[in-house]
Amino acid sequence: MTARLCADADDAVAGVRDGSTVLVGGFGMAGMPVALIDALIRQGAKDLTVVSNNAGNGDTGLAALLAEGRVRKVICSFPRQADSWVFDGLYRAGKVELEVVPQGTLAERLRAAGAGIGAFFCPTGAGTLLAEGKETREINGRLHVLEYPINGDVALISAHRADGMGNLVYRKTARNFGPVMATAATTVVVQVRETVETGAIDPETVVTPGIYVDRVVKVADHA
Amino acid sequence: MSHTSSRAPGQGPLSKHDIAALIARDIPHGSYVNLGIGQPTLVADHLSPTAGVVLHTENGMLNMGPAAHGDEIDPDLTNAGKVPVTELPGAAYFHHADSFAMMRGGHLDICVLGAFQVSARGDLANWHTGAPDAIPAVGGAMDLAIGAKQVFVMMDLFARDGTPKLVSECSYPLTGLACVNRVYTDLAVFDITEHGVSVRQTFGIEVHDLADRLGLPLLTGSPR
Numbered sequence: 001m002t003a004r005l006c007a008d009a010d011d012a013v014a015g016v017r018d019g020s021t022v023l024v025g026g027f028g029m030a031g032m033p034v035a036l037i038d039a040l041i042r043q044g045a046k047d048l049t050v051v052s053n054n055a056g057n058g059d060t061g062l063a064a065l066l067a068e069g070r071v072r073k074v075i076c077s078f079p080r081q082a083d084s085w086v087f088d089g090l091y092r093a094g095k096v097e098l099e100v101v102p103q104g105t106l107a108e109r110l111r112a113a114g115a116g117i118g119a120f121f122c123p124t125g126a127g128t129l130l131a132e133g134k135e136t137r138e139i140n141g142r143l144h145v146l147e148y149p150i151n152g153d154v155a156l157i158s159a160h161r162a163d164g165m166g167n168l169v170y171r172k173t174a175r176n177f178g179p180v181m182a183t184a185a186t187t188v189v190v191q192v193r194e195t196v197e198t199g200a201i202d203p204e205t206v207v208t209p210g211i212y213v214d215r216v217v218k219v220a221d222h223a
Numbered sequence: 224m225s226h227t228s229s230r231a232p233g234q235g236p237l238s239k240h241d242i243a244a245l246i247a248r249d250i251p252h253g254s255y256v257n258l259g260i261g262q263p264t265l266v267a268d269h270l271s272p273t274a275g276v277v278l279h280t281e282n283g284m285l286n287m288g289p290a291a292h293g294d295e296i297d298p299d300l301t302n303a304g305k306v307p308v309t310e311l312p313g314a315a316y317f318h319h320a321d322s323f324a325m326m327r328g329g330h331l332d333i334c335v336l337g338a339f340q341v342s343a344r345g346d347l348a349n350w351h352t353g354a355p356d357a358i359p360a361v362g363g364a365m366d367l368a369i370g371a372k373q374v375f376v377m378m379d380l381f382a383r384d385g386t387p388k389l390v391s392e393c394s395y396p397l398t399g400l401a402c403v404n405r406v407y408t409d410l411a412v413f414d415i416t417e418h419g420v421s422v423r424q425t426f427g428i429e430v431h432d433l434a435d436r437l438g439l440p441l442l443t444g445s446p447r
Contacts, residue, residue, distance in 0.1 A: 102365040105365075107318075174300075176282050
């Protein structure tokens with residue numbers, strides 16, 4: 001099914017169910033799909049598992065979704081930041097579950113989900129707290145940890161430009177988790193700064209091919 | 224390699240900038256390098272543009288330039304510490320899975336990391352104090368620790384309470400096992416070798432005093 005251009009962000013996030021696993025792009029605020037998260041807050045889905053590199057900054061975006069009490073669990077690499085007071089408070093109050101995953105393992109588990117890989121052995125974290133309870137194997141003299149894919153029900157990502165096929169181009173380090181998350185969820189929703197006619201993006205420069213993308217919404221300010 | 228004393232005993236320990244300059248000098252021309260968040264970012268200030276060193280940032284960029292100021296600031300272009308940065312000619316962008324494949328796959332020559340503790344075997348502890356109320360946050364530390372061809376640590380040799388940070392066994396939770404190759408500190412530079420900890424250089428302290436204060440056997444001269 002080719003991508004649908006949505007009227008607005010509310011239209012783009014329609015139908016997210018309670019209990020969904022939501023992949024949220026961004027590294028800090030770069031590439032954070034703020035308009036889609038704001039729309040998800042209005043949409044009302046709760047009991048969510050959020051997969052993202054961080055656990056919200058300041059009081060907007062992911063932090064606002066957390067503050068609304070809509071997130072049951074966060075899977076991320078780096079929740080603790082100077083401005084992550086919303087998450088910190090909820091975590092210390094026992095109101096949100098946390099699974100900390102090494103950043104590269106998080107990216108690779110998402111990639112594996114999108115690529116149909118059942119599980120993979122990874123040397124990162126072997127012999128550390130984060131490997132406790134996980135199957136390990138020595139391969140070529142090096143200890144590896146068995147890691148499973150992370151599949152999303154929905155991915156919310158931010159890109160720079162989309163065409164009518166849903167082909168995406170990102171900008172600078174705002175690309176970060178977007179391309180892997182776009183492959184790893186059942187429904188992939190993208191906010192972009194600009195939409196162009198099909199054929200207007202040089203096929204050689206497409207980063208995320210439209211096959212992965214379900215819904216696109218143009219957001220004026222990339223807010 | 225033989226041990227050298229760069230400063231006479233009695234002269235003070237190195238400042239953070241001195242350590243950063245020392246590390247910058249030891250990075251071979253044309254290396255691909257990742258500088259960890261915190262003190263290691265100071266190394267960038269001491270890399271000459273003619274050194275041809277290419278900086279990698281885990282959030283998906285090679286040939287990262289210096290911090291951005293004023294009109295250069297672009298919210299789409301940050302480093303791993305989320306600080307706005309610039310791009311140099313020849314820069315490349317890539318997504319997170321590629322960025323960490325680059326790291327884990329052994330394509331980076333050197334990474335420089337901060338540490339709470341390093342063990343004599345080269346175990347690294349730099350992500351978690353293990354305190355019961357601490358919120359664990361690992362970021363890319365574990366991937367960097369096991370991924371680069373050489374892992375350099377930059378740290379003070381003693382904690383503020385005077386306890387050594389180069390230890391026989393780490394008491395903090397580990398980031399990676401036997402992954403550190405070299406430790407740059409304010410008082411000395413050490414190589415972690417298969418035979419033990421070898422002193423490369425000292426700054427204002429004699430090796431026997433250093434061994435006493437650390438409570439560790441130290442090798443000098445060629446470890447081979």
